[in-house]
Amino acid sequence: MMKSYDAIVIGGGHNGLVCAAYLAKAGRRVLVLERRYVLGGAAVTEELYPGFKYSVCSYVVSLLRPHIIRDLELARHGLEILPLECSFSPHIDGPGLVRWPxxxxxxxxxxxxxxxxxxxxxxxxxxxxxxxxxxxxxxxxxxxxxxxxxxxxxxxxxxxxxxxxxxxxxxxxxxxxxxxxxxxxxxxxxxxxxxxxxxxxxxxxxxxxxxxxxxxxxxxxxxxxxxxxxxxxxxxxLSRGGTGQISLAIASAARSLGVEIRTEAPVAKILIDDKTASGVVLEDGTEYRAKAVVSAVDPHRTFLGLVGFEHLDDDFVAQVRRFRMRGSSGKVNLALDRLPDFTCRPGDGLHVRGDIAVAPSMEYLERAYDEAKYGMYSRRPYLNVVIPSLTDPSVAPPGKHVMSIFVQYAPYHLADGAEMWTDKREQFGDTVVETLAEYCPGLKEAILHRQVLTPWDLEQEMGLTEGNIFHGELGLEQLFFLRPVPGWARYRTPIRRLWMCGSGTHPGGGVMGAPGALAAQTLLEERAL
Amino acid sequence: MSGRIAVIGGGHNGLTAAAFLARAGRDVVVVEARPVLGGLAARENFHGEFFVPGLLHHTSGVRRRLIEELDLGRFGLTWCDPPDVWAPAKGGSGLWLRGDCIEGSLAYRDDERFAAYRAFIDRVRRAVDPVMDAPPADPKGRLWPLFTLGLNLRRLGAKDMVELLRIGPMSTFDWMHELFQGERLRAALAASAIEGTFAGPRSPGSAANLLIRECTAGAEVQGGPASLISAVAGAARSHGAEIRTHARVSRITVGSDSAVTGIEIDGGEVIRADIVVASCDPKTVFLDLIGSEYLPARLATDIGRIRTRGTTAKVHLAISGSIESKDGEPVEALRTGESLDDLERAFDAAKYGEISSRPVLDVRVPSLSDPDLCPEGHHVVSILAHFAARDLRGSWNDIQRETLGRVVIETLAEHVPGLSERIVAREILSPIDIESHYGVSGGHIYHGEHAPDQLLFMRPTIQCAKYATPIRGLFLCGSGSHPGGGITCGPGALAAKTILGQ
Amino acid sequence: MPLPTPLHPRTSALCVTYLWKEWAGYHAVRAYSTSPEREYNAVRQGAGLIDVTPLYKYDVTGEDAAAFLSRVMVRDVAELKIGRVAYLCWCDDDGKVIDDGTCARLAPNHYRVTAAAPAYHWLSHNAARFRVTIEDTSAKLAALALQGPMSRHILRHVCDADLDAVKFFGLVETRFDGVHGVLTRTGYTGDLGYELWVQSEQALALWDSLMMHGRDYGLEPFGLDTLDICRIEAGFILHGVDYHGAHQALTEAQKSTPLELGLGWTVTLERGPFIGSRALAAERERGQKWDLVGLDIDWQATEELYDQYGLPPALSMAAWRTPIPVYRKGRQVGRASSGTWSPLLKKNLALATVQADCSAVGTVLDIEMTVEWERRTVPATVVKTPFFDPARKKS
Structure with missing residues (x-):
């Protein structure tokens, strides 16, 4: 089977979909290939426990570029952003601090x-x-x-x-x-x-x-x-229906613009002849040809995996290798039987409907980091907790709740090796729950189901190299004209007709959609297809 | 303007400024609070016949080109190569850093990599070094300096230029990991990145410190800081500058039109001056010496925000015999810290207001090249120890000072067997002691941390970065100004040139 | 959520209109009745009582209090006599006004500053080397303004101070029906009037006492709507409306100097340096760019303009505060920032910031007026403020 397209986008996360949608909007024939059974990459909603919808990885909409919402008419395709306007920082002693609207x-x-x-x-x-x-x-x-x-x-x-x-x-x-x-x-x-x-x-x-x-x-x-x-x-x-809804809305917009999207279609290799990409081949051997291949996958996977060293010069490979993407965070998702009380501010209220930060002092945060530096997850980590079901009842059965806990630090590189995460996953989950339970004593009893995602899991399941949620650390030396590789920050790659559009390119990670949109803009301006 | 100029502080920068100004025919008086000249570069007697040639002990950062005009050779200054540095390792014999060469047991291909590193430093030095010899280019200021800076960068070629821009914001940890395989080598080089900063090797931006350090290192002054001081003071005197010691300034007097009128010395003596050049740290200048009524509110805010968290302690040892490497070679300079994590853990303590239990030591044995510093058969050991928080949890007292001395000696003794038994005398200076002896805010040896927002056109603050200040007639010439701390004479020379240029 | 002031039990019982507004984090009454005339008339003919507790209040004490405040304020408050209050403003280094307010001297080393915006950080920031204590007394002290020609008569029943000795901008510590407090002859209405400062717990007793004794003198509680009309008649500017404080402004252009706000008279330059003095001296030398003026909007022209549309003039009884462009010969020269119909003067008034060369009294400018969704202009003459300045204010 052989089909030909103007562009093939590898990866159906939000950036890949945004890029595809913009290309299709300009009249190009575009195919998106997603490895998993769901679209969204790290912006995904999954029902892992009946009736409870987890925003598995990414859990808040932060900087989704407003012009993308307008250009792709995402509201019409089901995107609705609910307010998250309160910041609550509980303390064990004392009232804590709430920053109200x-x-x-x-x-x-x-x-x-x-x-x-x-x-x-x-x-x-x-x-x-x-x-x-x-x-x-x-x-x-x-x-x-x-x-x-x-x-x-x-x-x-x-x-x-x-x-x-x-x-x-x-x-x-x-x-x-x-x-x-x-x-x-x-x-x-x-x-x-x-x-x-x-x-x-x-x-x-x-x-x-x-x-x-x-x-x-x-x-x-x-x-x-x-x-x-x-x-x-x-x-x-919060995106109504979970973060995955953003991806679904973009996907819906993309489809309505004529984009073809295939899930469970893992790309094995990018087809390259004479330093020029001509298409991709899937793990099952299916080949697709296109005038341009756009990778929304992180730079490590793109170049060291899908392209392969043989097509790249040593200097470039060395630069991709040194592009740092050490993951440092984990995620715990909970299905709750009831809303637990925070000791310092019991009951429901605006304060639990915003983001809740377990960050009682600077020293607490710095000590959490110090442990991570030497290859250990924080024994008392920084937690960012959101209970989306309070604002969006569609994600949990009536009276029940979904709790999303972002955890830092969980370094990918444990002192005894990243693979050790498989042994430590549940222990890590316990640490998180225990930490939060110090502020919220009824938490443990309310838990119906728990999902623990370590950086190892983010890599293995979501395809994020080293579990880095931004496709590459956001240090100044890896931003702007240096992202991901100096000289290759304009979505171009050393392989002709191969482009990048993921968070590993400028302006970087987060559910912004900007890399996808800028990549599409560049492709069109440079008349790549 | 050609009236009298009063220079506050007789350290290397104050004296350099005075020498330049006197040489240009100005009427200059230098007032130094302590009985000796030199400030942090003063020769100190810490026990019996034992001396150290300065609290700071490296002179390889002196801006040789800038002070050439002073013709210091006439006043006894001679240059020499910096000593080889021993980076000992517990298991083996460690490494020797000998200028562009390296010796010792190296990881696979690290010798090549080291050569490449040195070559890179040599290339980028052409862009970095000139920056230190001119007033800071200001992005909002005149275009010419900016253009020169850009041109110097561009001349490096695309690859080195981008590399320089990329390395600047990096952490030393990441940079060293990119460069080398061997942990001992990484740590030996990284140690100088964290001096005078509130940073560990994992702190982003520390790579820039290392880069600057490497690019600006040159020849040393024979006889150390004290010899430099005597030469510069000699030059200043020969041009007619009056130099007074035992004269602590209590106040810079300001007239009703917000212009300086002079200085007042402890005891009430007033010295009239049209220009006051202060080499003390900016916080002391603005928050202690200038009446608050003359201080614009924003300047007060900005000065108050300068980070001066002292983290360096000093230990002086008088020992019998010398320090030798495991192979029996006498050691004049030594750096401890065997891994980047050693350095990082030493820094961790400072964050929590503690004394590192295994500090990183920057050791010199000055008596090896200058036997006059101690009786025969003995040596003096000058140790800069990182990190010990100036704002110690529970505050500094004799017990804490003892602890500091103990950990420093223990750490050094790991590599110098029998050291403890050979100690004749010792002096332990905590950051608090440095603050009170030398009058530097926060006990910070560089008058302000070296961090990107406290360097170049931001040093010490954006209003005062070009030596002139919002108070008319008041200039800064100390380490708190560009190009910064350490024994460089740079701020003094550049401030004087600025004054003379006006 | 705004908080109730200590007087909330009384004001809320009376506020049958439910017309409230947030003022500095407190609930404040806009109007007790849907027709504002009654409250207005009380203030101008009898007396009115308003809860001004939400004002920010700071007590500055200590041996350097006078020196410190003189450094921060544009006015030399070291010269302020004990028992006097000064109206003034304070600036940043560039001489841009941060806020305006009053400064009262209760004792040699005790001042009380009122402000429209939070000022604790600015005061404490500049206090670094002064021996002073700055206390935010905003929540501790309740404040009531008793304003109007009858206010002195009412006070005679309530307090034991010698009221004839309390001159305009004077201050006395006294007892109000047994309640200890401070009385100042100040206010925001431009009329004869007083402000009463007591501990919050005693505010209700004071209110009750004033209301009881005031009954015979036509005392009415009044709200912010009426206050706004009165303060415009009095030519008083309002922070955040007629100007932006330097800390709130987003651009340099949004900031103003005291001279530009007509507060030049509060600035004493002939003394040691204070915050902003260099910039203010320079401005005084070269002259200011803007001027805050009073405008009398031509009524005849307004009537004619409406007449063109077959309408009678339709003006709101309430004061407005949406900026409106002001022109001279077709070129925009400034903006009117607030205005009102003056029920007493029968004039349509506005406060405006205009270029300094258009600010001479008598200059005729044009102000935008929207009739039936069409933007037109009517002439407006620069006049002296206060628009309304009764002799009783100072007598």
């Missing part, structure tokens, strides 16, 4: 810890917004290569330089600080209360193999504020 209420909460911090908190938000405004266009641009002399790229660089010169001193200083400092140091400049700083700092470490004291973690704080200037209210939220 109401600024004055938040002010009072913070004032219980520090009057100064309470005053400064909204000012901090405004300062961040100014920086976010500056950074936002970078997310939506194809990174220029600073070594290139091509007119368009020199112009882009010049434009970037001019934007820097247009900044006032204070904003420039803040920008530099933001890009280079640790979340802890950056927040120390503004705030004094540990109870506030700890839950704020965690957005800097999610998915990274870094601690809150590691330089370079401050700039992720921006993401939280980016949503507010994005032209999409509630850019932070």
């Amino acid at each position: 109401d600024p004055e209420q938040t002010r009072r909460e913070i004032a219980a810890y520090s009057q100064r911090d309470a005053d400064i908190y909204p000012l901090f938000g405004r300062a961040m917004m100014q920086i976010a405004r500056w950074v936002k266009p970078i997310i939506d641009m194809v990174p220029p290569d600073p070594t290139s002399f091509r007119l368009g790229q020199v112009r882009d660089l010049f434009h970037l330089g001019r934007r820097i010169r247009d900044l006032d001193d204070q904003t420039l200083a803040r920008l530099v600080k933001m890009m280079t400092m640790s979340a802890a140091d950056f927040l120390d400049e503004w705030f004094e209360s540990d109870a506030l700083k700890a839950p704020m700092s965690v957005s800097g470490i999610i998915g990274t193999y870094l601690g809150v004291r590691s330089p370079g973690t401050a700039y992720v704080l921006l993401h939280h504020y980016m949503g507010e200037i994005d032209g999409a209210f509630r850019a932070w939220g």
